Amino acid sequence: MHIRKGSSIPSSEITPxxxxxxxxxxxxxxxxxxxxxxxAGTASACGMEDGAxxxxxxxxxxxxxxxxxxxxxTFEDIISYNNFYEFGTDKSxxxxxxxxxTTSPWKVKVDGLVNKGADYNVEDIVRTAALEERVYRLRxxxxxxxxxPWVGIPLASFxxxxxxxxxxxxxxxxxxxxxxxxxxxxxxALDWPYTEGLRLDEAMHPLTILAxxxxxKTLMNQNGAPIRLVVPWKYGFKSIKSxxxxxxxxTQPATAWNKATPQEYGxxxxxxxxxxxxxxxxANERRIGELFRRETLxxxxxxxxVASLYAGMDLKKFY
Amino acid sequence: xxRFLKALTFVACLVxxxxxxxxxxxxxxxxxxxxETLTHQTxxxxxxxxxxxxxITPLRRLSGWNRAIAFRRMLGLFAFFxxxxxxxxxxxxxxxxxxxxxxxxxxxxxxxxxGSIALLLMVPLALTSTTWAIRRLGRRWxxxxxxxxxxxxxxxxxFIWKEKVIINETLMYAGILAVLLGIRVVFALRKRAxxxxx
Numbered sequence: 134m135h136i137r138k139g140s141s142i143p144s145s146e147i148t149p150x151x152x153x154x155x156x157x158x159x160x161x162x163x164x165x166x167x168x169x170x171x172x173a174g175t176a177s178a179c180g181m182e183d184g185a186x187x188x189x190x191x192x193x194x195x196x197x198x199x200x201x202x203x204x205x206x207t208f209e210d211i212i213s214y215n216n217f218y219e220f221g222t223d224k225s226x227x228x229x230x231x232x233x234x235t236t237s238p239w240k241v242k243v244d245g246l247v248n249k250g251a252d253y254n255v256e257d258i259v260r261t262a263a264l265e266e267r268v269y270r271l272r273x274x275x276x277x278x279x280x281x282p283w284v285g286i287p288l289a290s291f292x293x294x295x296x297x298x299x300x301x302x303x304x305x306x307x308x309x310x311x312x313x314x315x316x317x318x319x320x321x322a323l324d325w326p327y328t329e330g331l332r333l334d335e336a337m338h339p340l341t342i343l344a345x346x347x348x349x350k351t352l353m354n355q356n357g358a359p360i361r362l363v364v365p366w367k368y369g370f371k372s373i374k375s376x377x378x379x380x381x382x383x384t385q386p387a388t389a390w391n392k393a394t395p396q397e398y399g400x401x402x403x404x405x406x407x408x409x410x411x412x413x414x415x416a417n418e419r420r421i422g423e424l425f426r427r428e429t430l431x432x433x434x435x436x437x438x439v440a441s442l443y444a445g446m447d448l449k450k451f452y
Numbered sequence: 453x454x455r456f457l458k459a460l461t462f463v464a465c466l467v468x469x470x471x472x473x474x475x476x477x478x479x480x481x482x483x484x485x486x487x488e489t490l491t492h493q494t495x496x497x498x499x500x501x502x503x504x505x506x507x508i509t510p511l512r513r514l515s516g517w518n519r520a521i522a523f524r525r526m527l528g529l530f531a532f533f534x535x536x537x538x539x540x541x542x543x544x545x546x547x548x549x550x551x552x553x554x555x556x557x558x559x560x561x562x563x564x565x566x567g568s569i570a571l572l573l574m575v576p577l578a579l580t581s582t583t584w585a586i587r588r589l590g591r592r593w594x595x596x597x598x599x600x601x602x603x604x605x606x607x608x609x610x611f612i613w614k615e616k617v618i619i620n621e622t623l624m625y626a627g628i629l630a631v632l633l634g635i636r637v638v639f640a641l642r643k644r645a646x647x648x649x650x
Contacts, residue, residue: 214484222619224484275616277485322617393617412561412614414553421484425548 188350191264191284199340200268201434206279208348210421215355216273217374218322219308219315226317227355234314234375236359245305245380248296255359259345262290266349267342267363272404272433274368276413279421283363284346289337297333297381304336305329305386306362307378323389329373330386330400331364332442340365340438343376366435368402399452403443404433408452454522461523465530468497469537487545494538495567499611501531502604503628510635525581528600532578535571563613570606573599601636604629 217227239255264284272278292304310326312318318325335341344363345352352358357374364371370390380386390398397411406416406429417426432439443451472493475482482489505527512520547554557564577597580586586593608629612622 210484218617222615222617277488322619409560412563412616414557416553419485419487424487424545426546 188347188353190350191346194264194266194284194346194349197265197267199438200266200282201270201280203268203270203280204422205268205282206421211279211281211347212353212355214421216275216369217317217355217357219310219317219325219327219375220355221317222320222322230316231354234309234311234354234358236354236375239359239377241360241376242378243295243380244378245382246298246301247381248298250295255345258291258343258360259286261294262286264346265342267344267365269363269365270433271363271365271369271372272418272429274370274398274402274410274413274415276415276418276426277421278418278429278433282348283342283344284349285342285344285363287339288341288343288362289339291343292333292336300383301381302333303382303384303386304331304333305378305380305382306331306373306376307380308373309375309377323393326377327373327389328387329362329371330388331362331371332385333381334442335364335439338439338442340435366403366432366439368404370398371402401443401448401451403439403448403452404429404431405448405452406431408449454519458522458526461526465501465527465533468493469534487541491538491541491546494534494541495611498531498534498538499604499607499625501527501534502600502607503625503632505531506600506604506629506632510632510639513639514635529578529581532574535574539571563610566606566613567610570603570610573603573606577603601633605633 213228214224215227216224217231220227220230240252241255241258242250242252244250264286266282266284268280268282270278271281306329308327309315310318331341342363343360344357345360347353347356352361354375357372357376360376361374362372362376371388385400388398388400390402391400404415409415415429418429419426430436472482472490476486476490505524508520508524508527512518543549543554547557558568559565577599580589580593580596589596608622608626611625612618615622
């Protein structure tokens with residue numbers, strides 16, 4: 134993992150990288166030893182390499198009024214059809230290769246324009262607020278969609294806790310970039326690490342969550358374990374997976390797909406049936422499980438909640 | 453012997469279609485997005501067969517096995533067959549026969565424009581593939597059927613432009629096409645040189 138020094142964090146708070154890495158190696162070795170000793174591989178709490186871990190049930194999940202009552206996609210659909218280019222460009226690659234990603238221990242570095250910048254343990258982040266189930270539509274820019282029962286906390290709860298400073302206008306998110314566990318980052322498909330960004334008001338919006346679970350259990354690696362963003366009114370690639378860093382900034386951060394092909398992917402990337410992509414119509418979509426395509430809704434059907442964020446903006450220009 | 457090999461080729465060319473039909477209606481394992489699987493598979497088989505068709509002439513010239521020509525028409529027609537399946541899935545499941553959105557796709561999306569060109573150019577070639585047409589057209593038949601170079605190039609572009617990023621698989625097809633067309637350039641240059649010497 135690449136750790137950059139954040140300006141607002143006292144250097145005493147930063148764990149030296151060699152300690153970090155050696156601790157991770159220790160945990161990994163321990164996990165393998167424990168797994169070997171356990172007869173039926175019950176050491177699921179430790180991040181084992183390879184193989185499907187049994188996902189841990191999450192306790193005390195409350196329902197949310199933001200959930201849709203639409204028919205949910207099956208667990209199998211959601212874990213076997215993924216875009217997670219760090220593991221390869223084929224939809225089946227993440228399921229095949231993501232098992233080798235070590236997700237415990239996991240820290241998220243929070244830095245930039247915040248008062249309480251630090252390396253937060255993922256367990257500590259989750260404790261910020263009560264876990265909620267949010268059944269959201271997910272619309273991929275490629276023209277397919279699913280309905281997914283995420284479990285998570287509002288991103289706003291965590292951001293308030295770390296206290297963004299007055300000048301902070303954006304949040305930049307970064308995905309893990311660990312070549313030893315990610316076969317896809319050896320290709321030049323994208324400029325690694327994967328980064329994404331939101332305007333601060335989008336990040337603080339009650340619909341925006343940090344998801345840690347799916348169908349009541351901890352996330353599978355291919356879905357962005359152990360912690361990922363879910364922004365349901367934007368195309369799926371904005372909902373960055375396996376987050377290792379959140380940086381509060383004054384200027385708009387660079388985002389991975391926008392850097393790769395700026396004329397195709399804008400910073401905002403709100404679901405918008407009126408702005409078509411050079412490769413795909415955005416007017417309709419194939420809901421996974423259905424044969425024919427259905428109409429795509431403005432803001433993926435979340436217009437009542439989010440349209441006001443973009444009042445006065447030309448969304449054809451800021452696509 | 454040739455007849456037996458031709459029968460075998462015929463059956464082999466039907467295997468991908470039969471396998472897809474079985475996966476669709478029998479085992480039901482076309483994956484999470486069955487329509488996408490059908491689209492990708494039929495498209496890739498059309499392209500593969502197009503490239504195999506283009507490999508026949510170089511194979512014949514380099515190996516001296518002239519009977520190879522006996523397979524060319526069948527392979528080309530199977531490429532067309534898979535391309536038509538590919539198109540049909542798009543017409544039915546992506547557009548539900550709606551002409552306006554199909555036209556929009558063809559005009560506005562470069563990868564679909566390329567795919568349409570590839571397929572359209574195959575139509576006259578398929579129609580003039582009969583022995584009668586070959587006799588009737590004579591020299592012009594050969595000139596006309598060089599359209600397959602354009603069709604295959606458009607098909608490869610269709611595949612490359614469809615992807616969000618450059619992936620090895622599409623580059624592999626581009627490489628194979630470059631070799632197959634490159635060999636023809638070499639043949640043509642040699643022929644011209646030989647003629648100049650005479």
